[in-house]
Each structure stands twice: as structure tokens, then as C-alpha cells.
Amino acid sequence: MSNKKFSFEIDKKSNEAPLARVGVIHTPHGDIQTPAFIPVGTKATVKALSVEDIKKTLGQAVLANTYHLYLQPGADIVASHGGFAKMMHWESEIKNEDGQLEKVCLPTFTDSGGFQVFSLGAAYDTGVSKIATSAQLSAKQKQTTDDKGEVKIKSSKTQMARIDEDGVTFKSFINGSYHRFTPETSMQIQHALGADIFFAFDECTSPLASREYQISAMQRTHRWAKRCIDEHKRLGISSATGEQQALFAVVQGGAFDDLRKESAETLGAMDFDGFGIGGSFTKEDMGKTVKSATENLPEGKPRHLLGIGEPIDFFLGVEYGIDTFDCVSPTRVARHGNIYAPDGKINITNAKYKNDMSQISNDESSPYYNYTKSYLHHLFKAEEMMAATIASAHNLYFLIKIVSDIRQSILDDRFFEFKKSFCDRYYNGKY
């Protein structure tokens, strides 16, 4: 048991970007230096990585998922372990007052299941992700007037999630059984999972949803937010860890600036410990959408940009006031053979790397920097499991390092200089 409480302190506000800041999130299980990238470990494991690997990537926290852990192994089992951090041994050894080594858990997040409302609902089997392409948007716009859009947006008839005012009915992707999630059950499960920071149950909308739908979904998310706070207060401390948990709201409103503002103001007036920016938008206007949210949120509370992102997203997010990020991309693309490199992402499975004796990274702090591209290429071709491990650790480190470097650049008053030098190289001058 720890007597440390959740809090957030801003150490420095950027002299260059009005909304950007450097800070520290204090949790009962340790601090998170922000801005920070949080690795995703959906089922209480960052896929392909040991806890030691995660530490080598300099990950400060792990984010797990309510829906997945509820289905498997079950929230009660996680709670019996003392929470998911303890279950996965996301902990470090410290010397206590008696000089004895003692294991203490490290910071954790859980997502609420709100993303699955989208990924198993509107997005199910449609090929639409939370970042819409302009082609998808224009095809969708055409659909309303003309049914022959070039990009076909498949409308799914077999969604795995259905929403109503009270909650969401999910069909298990494991065995097809039905499960009911409400704001209250999401809170109960997340209390059992025991993360330091957890999210209100929201509805992540499709980037292709109409403005009318975005409004009604946002308003429902606001009503659910109130129910989440009430249930969280009723539940008190985590049943799994015995610690106080911090509850973050999720700002919605799609790509509409006025809705983002309304959502931020509405949720900002409620008693949340921090805020997630959720939902969807196109790549092009992500920055302004985030800005519309953050500039209307209470300044002194942390903001998390849910499910983002890629290198450029970190620069945009931090510039507009984001403190933490999470994203499955680095580990997912890693398993598919893509690794981040200073000049852009490369596909290590490409034939040109078969005999490439250069190292996968020139950064000696990167967990597996000294393996050759040729070796990693071979591991992928041979379908060896270490391919996923090396690539995942490498990618996570690469992204965590960018955000960490952004943090330092704000402290040094050279944020835009760093952004330019990074993007000039990584994106070949774009951005």
C-alpha cells in the first residue's frame, strides 16, 4: 500500500508553443515524466516483449484494455493477482527502509472499452480505422448524393457491438457470447484491474459518421461520463490494489472544432483527474481538432491523446497541449516487419535487406540496436519469434525516444527547431 496520491505538476510551459508543457504525473506506483509515450499491453502483455524489454524501451507505464481482460482471463482473476501490473510483473525492485529489496508496481493505465464500441461496432469489417483518409471521406460524402463513390465503404451487417442509451452489447470475439457494458460495469471492471489511470466509458465514433451522429454520440458520452464519476466515487479505492485511482474523461466531437470545444468544456467542468482526447479525425486536421479540445480543458490536469500515433502526431499533439500518448502501431507494425528508422519507416522483410550488414539502429541505447538488418530480415523470413521481439522493442524505443526528446526540446526552448530537424529527415521535408 502506498500513501502516494495521484497528482500532476507542470514544470515548464513552452516559450514557443503556448499550449505545450513539460510536467510529471505522480501516481501511487511512480511518476511519469511528460510528454510521454505509453506502450500498449492490451491483454496485460506488450505483445512479444518481456517486462525487461519494456523497461529497456524506457516505457514509463503500460496501458491495458478493459474489454479484453474482462473477456479473458476475467476481471476477478486479475483482481486476485492484485491488479494487472502485479499480474504481469510490471514492477521494479527498490530497497526499502530496512535495506531489503522490495518489488513495487509501476504506473499503469486501462482503456475503458470505449474503443471497442467503434472497432467492433461501426468499424467492424469495414476497413475503416480511426484515422480516416481523405479518399474515404470524399467517398462517404459522395454516397449521400451519389451511390457510386470510388472508394467503397462497406456497411457492415454483422457488427459485434450495439449501442443504446444505457450501454453497449458486445459479442465476444473469442466465443461469440454476448456481454453487456455500461458506464457502471466499465468502472467496476477497471477498479478490479487496478490501473493508476483509467478512462470513462465513451463511444469512439467513426471518422465517417455525420455531424448529427457525432453530436448525439458526444452528448451520450457526456451523460455516460457523469455516470462514470458517480460509480467511481461509489466504488472508492481499487479493490485489487487498495489504491486510489485517477479517472480521465474522454473528449469526443469528431473532427468538428465547435463540438470538441463543447465536449472539453462540458467534461472539464466535471470532477475528472485528467482527460483523454478520443474519437477520430483525418490526419490533416488532427492538430487543430486536438487544439480545440485542449485549449478548452482545465490547464492543470493532464491530457492523453488516445490511440495516437506516429512521429508527426507527437509533435502536433505536444504543440497543442498533449501530455501522454498511447498507440498500438509501433508493436503491430513491428510484428508485420516494419521498423522505424531516422529516414522513415522501412520494411525489413524487403529483399534489399537480405544482405544488409548495417545495424538496425545507430542508437546504442536502443534495446537491440546491434543486430544487423540482414539478421532481422532473416528472423522475419524464418518466422522466428525473436523477430517480433526485436522489432517491437526497437519501434517502441524509437517512438518513446522521440517524445522524450520533444520533452527535452521544450525545456531547452528549441521545440520547433527539433521538430524541423526531425521532420526534414524522417518525412523528407514534409510537415
Next chain:
RNA sequence: GCGUCGGUGGUAGAGUGGUCAAUUACAACAGACUGUAAAUCUGUCGCCCUACGGGCUUCGUUGGUUCAAAUCCAACCCGGCGCA
């Protein structure tokens, strides 16, 4: 030597007169992936072109039957098995 079965695209292996440039799998080549139904999914995979169409060359070799052959016939070459 006799008998018998078989030789198909990088590999395995379908097809046994037209709908076959040839099912399928694997390999190969490339692409996608943003709060993880994802160690997944998609595309290409004989050659050439003015490429949602057209031309050319392919199913051991050679010759033949037929309007039409990977598919039928003959000879030959090669391989497995059986008997000498």
C-alpha cells in the same frame, strides 16, 4: 531385358479433348496497419504490349490424330516399383 506406374509453371500437387497461361498450397515480390478480433490482411506472381483489353510461348522430347491437345496415339528420353 520384360512388365508396370509416372514425368505439369521456383517447390508440392490438381487438371486427363475445347470454359487452361493452367485449381490450390507453399515459396517469392510488394503494399496496408494509429485507445490491438491483427505473429494479421491485401495485391502481384510465363513473356510482351497502346494493358478491367490484346499478342506470343508453355504442361519430358519429337512426330501424329483432331476444327481444337497439358489432356488421345506412336517413338524416344528420364524416374519409381515388380520380375528376371
